[in-house]
Amino acid sequence: MMSFSKIALLTAALALSACAQGGFGARGANTVDLNAAQGALDPASPAYFNQTVGDRVLFAVDQSTLTPEARATLAGQAQWLMTNAAFTAIIEGHADEQGTREYNLALGARRANAVEEFLVSQGVAANRLRTISYGKERPIEICSEESCYQQNRRAVTVIAAGAGA
Amino acid sequence: MTRFLSILTALALSLTAHTAQVAAQTSPGPLRLEITEGVIEPLPFAIPIFIAENAAASDAAQDITRVISADLRGTGLFREVPASAHISSVTSFDSPVQYADWRAINAQALITGSVEQTSNGQLVVRFRLFDVFADQPLGDGLQFVGSPESWRRMAHNVADQVYERITGETGYFDTRVAFISESGPKNARLKRLAIMDYDGANVQYLTDSRAIVLAPRFSPNGDRVIYTSYESGFPQVYLMDVATVTRRPLDALPDTMSFAPRFSPDGNRVVYSESVGGNSDLYLLDLNSGQRTRLTQAPSIETAPSFSPDGTQIVFESDRSGTQQIYVMPVSGGEARRISSGDGRYGTPVWSPRGDLIAFTKQLGGRFHIGVMRTNGSEERLLTASFLDEGPTWAPNGRVIMFTRETAGADGAPALYSVDISGRNLQRVATPGMASDPAWSPRLP
Structure with missing residues (x-):
C-alpha cells in the first residue's frame, strides 16, 4: 500500500511537470483526472499548490495592482513555498489581446513582478523566484470577449523542482 | 423627403466622380501623377508582353511583364489597359511606337521591353517608358543584367523606374x-x-x-x-x-x-x-x-x-x-x-x-x-x-x-x-x- 501511494504521487508529479512545460498556466486535463482518481492530494505536491492553494491571480484591465482576492491567494502561495523549500517558482505575467504586442510584454512583466514582490514581502527568498512575461502570446482562453480576457489577464506561479539560485 | 434627398446626394456624388475622371483624362502637360492630390483616378498604362529575344527567354519575358504590371496596379495609382484592347502590337523592342494607337485606347503610359537569355546564362532585361499623349519617351531606355534566378528583382527594378518617372517619388518594389x-x-x-x-x-x-x-x-x-x-x-x-x-x-x-x-x-x-x-x-x-x-x-x-x-x-x-x-x-x-x-x-x-x-x-x-x-x-x-x-x-x-x-x-x-x-x-x-x-x-x- 505504501509503495502504491508513492507510485501514485510520482505519476501525479510527472503529469504536473508535463503540464508546466506545455505551460502558460493551462490546467492539464490529465492532471485533474489523475488526482481525482487518487482522492486527496499530498499537501506538499505541486498539484496541491496548483489546485488547492491556487497557482494564479487575475488583474483588472491594464492594471498590475493586486486585488484583495489576489493577495489572499498569494499569501497561501507564500506559505506553501516556505513550507516546501525544495521547490522554486517561475512567475509568468500575461495580458489579454486588447493591447499592442510590446506594451503587453511590459505589462506582463509588471504583473509578474507585483506577484514576486508580494511573495518576497511574505518571506519567500527572492533567489527561489524568477519572473517571465509572455505579454499576449499565450492566452489560456481564446474567445474575444471579456469572459476570456479576464482569465488571460493573469500571473501564474509555476512550481519547479530545485532549491533556488 | 428623406428618400429624395438621398437620391440627390447620390447624383451629386456620381457627378463629382465623373468630372474628376474627365479632368484626369484630359489634363494637359507631361505625364505626371501627384500622389498628394486628394482624389486619384488610377492612371491607365499599357504593357505589351515583353519581347523574348530568344526562345530561352520566353517564360521570363511573360513572368517579368506580369510582375511589373502587378507592382504598378498594386499601388492603386495605376490601372492596366488589358492586352485585349491593344490596337498596335509590338513586334520588336526598337520598332517605332504608334502613339495614335495607344491614345485611341487611352493608355497614358506605355511600357515596352525585351528579355534575352545570353549565351553565358545571364538574363538581360531592357525597357522603355513612353508618355503617349506627349508623343515622346519619358526618360531613357534602361537595361538590367542579372542571373535568371533574380528575374523578380529585375522586374521590380523596372517597375520602380516607371513609378519614379511618373510620380517623382522613390519606388518601393525592390524591397x-x-x-x-x-x-x-x-x-x-x-x-x-x-x-x-x-x-x-x-x-x-x-x-x-x-x-x-x-x-x-x-x-x-x-x-x-x-x-x-x-x-x-x-x-x-x-x-x-x-x-x-x-x-x-x-x-x-x-x-x-x-x-x-x-x-x-x-x-x-x-x-x-x-x-x-x-x-x-x-x-x-x-x-x-x-x-x-x-x-x-x-x-x-x-x-x-x-x-x-x-x-x-x-x-x-x-x-x-x-x-x-x-x-x-x-x-x-x-x-x-x-x-x-x-x-x-x-x-x-x-x-x-x-x-x-x-x-x-x-x-x-x-x-x-x-x-x-x-x-x-x-x-x-x-x-x-x-x-x-x-x-x-x-x-x-x-x-x-x-x-x-x-x-x-x-x-x-x-x-x-x-x-x-x-x-x-x-x-x-x-x-x-x-x-x-x-x-x-x-x-x-
Whole structure:
C-alpha cells in the first residue's frame, strides 16, 4: 500500500511537470483526472499548490495592482513555498489581446513582478523566484470577449523542482 | 423627403466622380501623377508582353511583364489597359511606337521591353517608358543584367523606374519584408522569423518554431534583422545575419528581459526596452563598442522606440501619464515631449523614412486604428479601423504603411495588410499562412 501511494504521487508529479512545460498556466486535463482518481492530494505536491492553494491571480484591465482576492491567494502561495523549500517558482505575467504586442510584454512583466514582490514581502527568498512575461502570446482562453480576457489577464506561479539560485 | 434627398446626394456624388475622371483624362502637360492630390483616378498604362529575344527567354519575358504590371496596379495609382484592347502590337523592342494607337485606347503610359537569355546564362532585361499623349519617351531606355534566378528583382527594378518617372517619388518594389510566420491554435501559436519580397514572393524562414519570436526590424542596409526571441527561455534581443542565418543574443543580463529593439539609421546602434524588476525603460547599445546607455529612468513603461531618420531623436511610447501615449526625446535621452493628444491610447510609433510623419497604433472604444501624425503631434489622421490593427512599418519612400490585422474570436488569425498614407488602397499582403509584425526593408542595394 505504501509503495502504491508513492507510485501514485510520482505519476501525479510527472503529469504536473508535463503540464508546466506545455505551460502558460493551462490546467492539464490529465492532471485533474489523475488526482481525482487518487482522492486527496499530498499537501506538499505541486498539484496541491496548483489546485488547492491556487497557482494564479487575475488583474483588472491594464492594471498590475493586486486585488484583495489576489493577495489572499498569494499569501497561501507564500506559505506553501516556505513550507516546501525544495521547490522554486517561475512567475509568468500575461495580458489579454486588447493591447499592442510590446506594451503587453511590459505589462506582463509588471504583473509578474507585483506577484514576486508580494511573495518576497511574505518571506519567500527572492533567489527561489524568477519572473517571465509572455505579454499576449499565450492566452489560456481564446474567445474575444471579456469572459476570456479576464482569465488571460493573469500571473501564474509555476512550481519547479530545485532549491533556488 | 428623406428618400429624395438621398437620391440627390447620390447624383451629386456620381457627378463629382465623373468630372474628376474627365479632368484626369484630359489634363494637359507631361505625364505626371501627384500622389498628394486628394482624389486619384488610377492612371491607365499599357504593357505589351515583353519581347523574348530568344526562345530561352520566353517564360521570363511573360513572368517579368506580369510582375511589373502587378507592382504598378498594386499601388492603386495605376490601372492596366488589358492586352485585349491593344490596337498596335509590338513586334520588336526598337520598332517605332504608334502613339495614335495607344491614345485611341487611352493608355497614358506605355511600357515596352525585351528579355534575352545570353549565351553565358545571364538574363538581360531592357525597357522603355513612353508618355503617349506627349508623343515622346519619358526618360531613357534602361537595361538590367542579372542571373535568371533574380528575374523578380529585375522586374521590380523596372517597375520602380516607371513609378519614379511618373510620380517623382522613390519606388518601393525592390524591397523585402521581415515578418513573423504563425501557425497552430490561438493558445499555442508557433512563430517563426521569416523574410519575403514585399509582394509575398520568395519566403525564407530564418528560425524554426521552437521558440516564440517577435517584432523583427531590418538594419538600414537590409543585411541584418534584430528581433526578440524566447530561445533562452526568457525574452531577449537577438541579432541575425540574413545571408548566413547566424544569430547572437545582444546584451543578455541575468534576470532581465529585453525586447522592442530598433536600429539607428547608421546601423551602428540599437535602442530597445529592458525590463528590470517589472519596470521597462529604454537603453541604447553601441554594436561596435558594446557600450550601453540608459535613456529613460521612470517607473512607467517605456517601449516601442523608433529613431528619426537623421538619428537625432527617438519617438517612443510611455504610460507615464497613466495611459499609453507617444513622446519624443533627444537620442541622448533627457526630457521627453508628449506629442499625442487625442482620445484613446497611442502606441508603436514609427518615424517615417522621409522624416515628416509618425505612424502609430491607436486604441479607442474597443477598436484599433493605424494612423499618422506630424512629428509635433498635429494633423492626426486615422487610416484604418478594425478589431485589432497594430504595428505599422513604412515603405522606404514613406508613402505606404504595412501592419498586422488580427481577426476576433477563437479562430482569430493575423494577416499583413498595406495602406496608403492617404488611407486609400487597403490591401491584404500575400503570405503563405498567418503572419504578423511586418518590418519593411530599405531599398535593396
